Amino acid sequence: MKTLNCPINGPRPLQEFHFGGEVREVPDPARATDAQWADYVFNRSGEPGIKREWWYHVASGTWFIAERNNQTDEILRTYLYGAEAADG
Amino acid sequence: MPDSPARRSPVQHQLDELQPEWTTISGMPAALRIGPHDEERAALAGLCDASCLRKLGLKGRDAGAWLAEQGMTVPADIYATASLASGGIIARLGTEEFLLESGIADESVPAIEAVPIPAGRNLFRIERQDATFVLCGIRADAVFAQTCGLDVGKMDVGRVVFTRVAGVSCGILPELFEDRRCYRMWIDPSYAASLWQSLAEICGDLGGGVVGLQCILQSFSGTG
Numbered sequence: 001m002k003t004l005n006c007p008i009n010g011p012r013p014l015q016e017f018h019f020g021g022e023v024r025e026v027p028d029p030a031r032a033t034d035a036q037w038a039d040y041v042f043n044r045s046g047e048p049g050i051k052r053e054w055w056y057h058v059a060s061g062t063w064f065i066a067e068r069n070n071q072t073d074e075i076l077r078t079y080l081y082g083a084e085a086a087d088g
Numbered sequence: 089m090p091d092s093p094a095r096r097s098p099v100q101h102q103l104d105e106l107q108p109e110w111t112t113i114s115g116m117p118a119a120l121r122i123g124p125h126d127e128e129r130a131a132l133a134g135l136c137d138a139s140c141l142r143k144l145g146l147k148g149r150d151a152g153a154w155l156a157e158q159g160m161t162v163p164a165d166i167y168a169t170a171s172l173a174s175g176g177i178i179a180r181l182g183t184e185e186f187l188l189e190s191g192i193a194d195e196s197v198p199a200i201e202a203v204p205i206p207a208g209r210n211l212f213r214i215e216r217q218d219a220t221f222v223l224c225g226i227r228a229d230a231v232f233a234q235t236c237g238l239d240v241g242k243m244d245v246g247r248v249v250f251t252r253v254a255g256v257s258c259g260i261l262p263e264l265f266e267d268r269r270c271y272r273m274w275i276d277p278s279y280a281a282s283l284w285q286s287l288a289e290i291c292g293d294l295g296g297g298v299v300g301l302q303c304i305l306q307s308f309s310g311t312g
Contacts, residue, residue: 001237008166009249009250009251012237012238012251013237013238013252015237015252015255016237016251016252016257057250058252058257059250059251059252059257059258059259060250
């Protein structure tokens with residue numbers, strides 16, 4: 001059984017989570033060019049490597065960030081948004 | 089059963105099919121006894137609907153301090169619980185979030201609901217209509233073994249765990265009833281009927297089944 005470590009609830013089966021996509025900075029809508037905005041809206045990076053991703057623990061309603069190697073599917077660490085120093 | 093109850097359990101129609109002996113608790117019809125085998129079922133794997141217990145959510149930076157001002161013992165840790173007067177409980181669900189649930193004869197929640205929140209406090213009441221189920225009996229852990237990814241039997245008594253049971257998100261609170269573990273579960277009412285059916289079937293397979301509230305009444309009245 002695959003598990004993911006929720007920073008609040010601890011290790012849980014993957015079935016308790018939803019994937020929320022890669023963590024991406026939103027460009028300032030007032031200053032971004034059309035090309036920058038279109039890139040944000042439509043383009044995603046699929047290259048293999050370590051990604052920062054949003055994950056959601058459904059049962060407790062907890063959003064958090066997981067650093068995951070999307071080539072090996074290895075979870076390096078998880079932490080709450082704004083708590084990058086926390087261990088996962 | 090009263091003709092026009094103020095509140096209804098989300099599994100009332102499923103209980104109705106069992107033709108239980110009804111009573112009314114906190115304005116909601118509650119199945120007091122299902123049949124003559126309630127006690128035997130409860131000893132093995134009993135599933136009981138306790139949705140009649142009143143609930144209240146409180147959120148905000150000042151929620152903990154305000155509850156303490158009302159004379160309540162406020163749990164310090166996330167997911168810890170404490171007893172209210174007369175059998176109710178208070179659970180800390182987050183740094184700024186609490187869930188209160190009354191006992192059978194406990195007026196704690198209505199009393200708190202009646203207290204006006206002072207202006208300027210960061211505090212909000214949250215309407216909670218969760219279903220409450222209680223799973224009891226020596227085979228209760230076996231029910232979870234078939235439905236939950238966690239080893240529920242190893243969970244600490246008195247600490248809430250949020251997980252999924254039979255695919256439904258719920259909070260589980262392990263408790264002791266007559267020195268035996270039982271499990272209080274809080275479920276979103278829209279999923280309650282589905283989860284009830286799954287758990288009732290598994291309890292039946294394990295020699296138990298649906299039981300009336302009388303089997304566990306003592307544990308919710310502050311004397312168990």
